[in-house]
Amino acid sequence: xxxxxxxxxxxxxTIKSFKDTFLSLKLIEMGCLPGETVKLxxxxxxxxxxxxxxxxxxxxxxxQEASTxxxxxxxx
Amino acid sequence: MSNxxxxxxxxxxxxxxxxxSTLFNSLTGLxxxxxxxxxxxxxKHYGNYSYNQTNVTITDLPGTYSLFPKSMDEEVACKALLSxxxxxxxxxxxxxxxxxxRHLLLATQVVDLKMPCVLALNMIDEADKNKITIYxxxxxxxxxxxxxxxxxxxKKGMDDLKRAILNAKISDTIFYSFEKQKELLPETTSYTDxxxxxxxxxxxxxxxxxxxxIADNIHRFSTINYIIAKSVKQPQHLDKSITQKLDxxxxxxxxxxxxxxxxxxxxxxxxFFIAEYPMSxxxxxxxxxxxxxxxxxPKGQLNDLLVNGILAGISGIAVFIPQIALxxxxxxxxxxxxxxxxxxxxxxxxxxxxGLNGKSVIPxxxxxxxxxxxxxxxxxxxxxxxxxITIMVTPLISCSARLPVYTLLIGIMFxxxxxxxxxxxxxxxxxxxxxxxxxxxxxxxxxLKYVLKTKEKSYFIMELPxxxxxxxxxxxMLVFDKVKVFLFDAGKIILAISVVLWFLTSHAPGxxxxxxxxxxxxxxxxxxxxxxxxxxxxxSYAGILxxxxxxxxxxxxxDWKIGIALITSFxxxxxxxxxxxxxxxxxxxxxxxxxxxxxxxEKNYETGRPVYTVAVCWSLLVFYAFAMQCMSTLxxxxxxxxxxxxxxxxxxxxxxxxxxxxxxxxxxxx
Numbered sequence: 147x148x149x150x151x152x153x154x155x156x157x158x159x160t161i162k163s164f165k166d167t168f169l170s171l172k173l174i175e176m177g178c179l180p181g182e183t184v185k186l187x188x189x190x191x192x193x194x195x196x197x198x199x200x201x202x203x204x205x206x207x208x209x210q211e212a213s214t215x216x217x218x219x220x221x222x
Numbered sequence: 223m224s225n226x227x228x229x230x231x232x233x234x235x236x237x238x239x240x241x242x243s244t245l246f247n248s249l250t251g252l253x254x255x256x257x258x259x260x261x262x263x264x265x266k267h268y269g270n271y272s273y274n275q276t277n278v279t280i281t282d283l284p285g286t287y288s289l290f291p292k293s294m295d296e297e298v299a300c301k302a303l304l305s306x307x308x309x310x311x312x313x314x315x316x317x318x319x320x321x322x323x324r325h326l327l328l329a330t331q332v333v334d335l336k337m338p339c340v341l342a343l344n345m346i347d348e349a350d351k352n353k354i355t356i357y358x359x360x361x362x363x364x365x366x367x368x369x370x371x372x373x374x375x376x377k378k379g380m381d382d383l384k385r386a387i388l389n390a391k392i393s394d395t396i397f398y399s400f401e402k403q404k405e406l407l408p409e410t411t412s413y414t415d416x417x418x419x420x421x422x423x424x425x426x427x428x429x430x431x432x433x434x435x436i437a438d439n440i441h442r443f444s445t446i447n448y449i450i451a452k453s454v455k456q457p458q459h460l461d462k463s464i465t466q467k468l469d470x471x472x473x474x475x476x477x478x479x480x481x482x483x484x485x486x487x488x489x490x491x492x493x494f495f496i497a498e499y500p501m502s503x504x505x506x507x508x509x510x511x512x513x514x515x516x517x518x519x520p521k522g523q524l525n526d527l528l529v530n531g532i533l534a535g536i537s538g539i540a541v542f543i544p545q546i547a548l549x550x551x552x553x554x555x556x557x558x559x560x561x562x563x564x565x566x567x568x569x570x571x572x573x574x575x576x577g578l579n580g581k582s583v584i585p586x587x588x589x590x591x592x593x594x595x596x597x598x599x600x601x602x603x604x605x606x607x608x609x610x611i612t613i614m615v616t617p618l619i620s621c622s623a624r625l626p627v628y629t630l631l632i633g634i635m636f637x638x639x640x641x642x643x644x645x646x647x648x649x650x651x652x653x654x655x656x657x658x659x660x661x662x663x664x665x666x667x668x669x670l671k672y673v674l675k676t677k678e679k680s681y682f683i684m685e686l687p688x689x690x691x692x693x694x695x696x697x698x699m700l701v702f703d704k705v706k707v708f709l710f711d712a713g714k715i716i717l718a719i720s721v722v723l724w725f726l727t728s729h730a731p732g733x734x735x736x737x738x739x740x741x742x743x744x745x746x747x748x749x750x751x752x753x754x755x756x757x758x759x760x761x762s763y764a765g766i767l768x769x770x771x772x773x774x775x776x777x778x779x780x781d782w783k784i785g786i787a788l789i790t791s792f793x794x795x796x797x798x799x800x801x802x803x804x805x806x807x808x809x810x811x812x813x814x815x816x817x818x819x820x821x822x823x824e825k826n827y828e829t830g831r832p833v834y835t836v837a838v839c840w841s842l843l844v845f846y847a848f849a850m851q852c853m854s855t856l857x858x859x860x861x862x863x864x865x866x867x868x869x870x871x872x873x874x875x876x877x878x879x880x881x882x883x884x885x886x887x888x889x890x891x892x
Binding site for chain 2: 167169170171172173174175176177179180187188190191192193194195197201202203204205206207208211
């Protein structure tokens, strides 16, 4: 299992679980649900934060925050 | 207005970026006000309209993603829906029709509060453009409330919405998970109960309500997926090519930063140079008014108070309007188009090291012109701690009011030797002073990052909204609102301090002034008006105060004359030059060349040595760079933090920093 921060640009993954309770509260209400597909759209110029495509919109978050999201990378 | 008409109160709730404020503007027009929520720094926007023989009071609640608040703004919105006094009769839930899934989370939560609700399906045009079809009757059936498609940008659907508000009903449908409620919160009896007990918690982590929140939101989203499958038809892939293309450019390693620099450059040009024209019109207009009033009314104390106390004070407040209006004009456009989120995105890593936020950049650069609009613009920073740090360090950056002081002092220091090779000393030192200000602000930010404690957890989970055309109405309402808030909230504090300063400089104990005037006539060579004014200032309360503080400022190399100027500078830093001109009786403060000559020639009355040595000039320069000598900034900080603690800390910490730095500089150089 990898975490959301390790995706490369354009890669898709499925959210599996969360490692941090507080952040999961925020992430779930922003539409990052277990089972939801996410796609890494952009990485900021200094390598952090990142922007993902989720639930039909674009969400930005820091790498440290993304590292609390466990995902399985989608093969395609 | 007739009071016999029935009256209801409604509240707008919705996610940030749901177009809620634009809808609010469309509903109320100019009938709106800005107030405060008790005890917090969140502004309350409310207004009214009448429709079908009913007066409607409407409150635009701060944007929130859910009823389980994650920030102070969100907490205000949630509490307003639940607490007795503020509780509205009808709730209008505003959702973005082209991003329905996420927006329906809050919508179903609000429906569960069992209050009369209406769903405003906003930005319906955008959904149409994206080929999203929403079956309104189906959605109404599934939610149990009226669903009104609107387009707040062109006021489409406003009449339908107003009608639906008057007929709003409570939904029969319940969305929350009974199962989880029974399992985790058996003592609660309703969803309102759950939210109320969650809001009362001090520490939300590991609480039963938080466990419920996670489980319930997951449950909710599966219901929402069902609702969307039933009532919305949308293409597999939404066409977001324009936003994607723009994002590729705005977040690009090179072009992204270049574009941001261009934006900064434009904003800076406007508030630093262009604003000078309207500012001088305002100043000249008030000068004319002051002269006119002084002549037209009978001479005396009252005339003096009115002209030099009150009118001068109002002039000092009004002069900020151009900079505030221009800065917020740009900020509104940057926010409204969606660009601001991208600027935050590319700058976040850089600014995070200093405990700052990507959104701190614009306030910090703007404060090179003036700290007042900059502090007001920190409203865009959602995170409390990042916002407080930005407010606290912004006044350390050298503003345009320091420029005349710097210029005068540098002119004294380098009289006769203008250039170092190809560079002018003036330019080099001036640049050094600006860099010093930036460095001090960043260092202070790092310190505050460790000192400031907050119960709010810091995160940077932020929506990057799709790009939209800015709305002229929204932009101007914000500019208008900010100017009004400054004039009436910060303005009254500034006016009060102006009057106090006027009193200190224009009054003296006993009949000191009369003696000076009598003396002036009896002298063999009559004293000039300038000399009389100089003697009067020395005899005034401000003069006495200046002499009183001399022992304190002597270690910095300052005499009592500088002491007086330090006190009067509190009105605005550039007043230093004017006060020095009065003290040295050079009269016209525009003519700084004579003042410069006088200061260079000035000898200490005890030692006979020159007063303005290189050490004193550097000491004064550093003092002016750091000291908090601006009542307008303090008043604005109070207005933006709603607590006297913060301006008090600014005053003590900046003045302390100035004192110690000047002490070191003077000791080393002399």
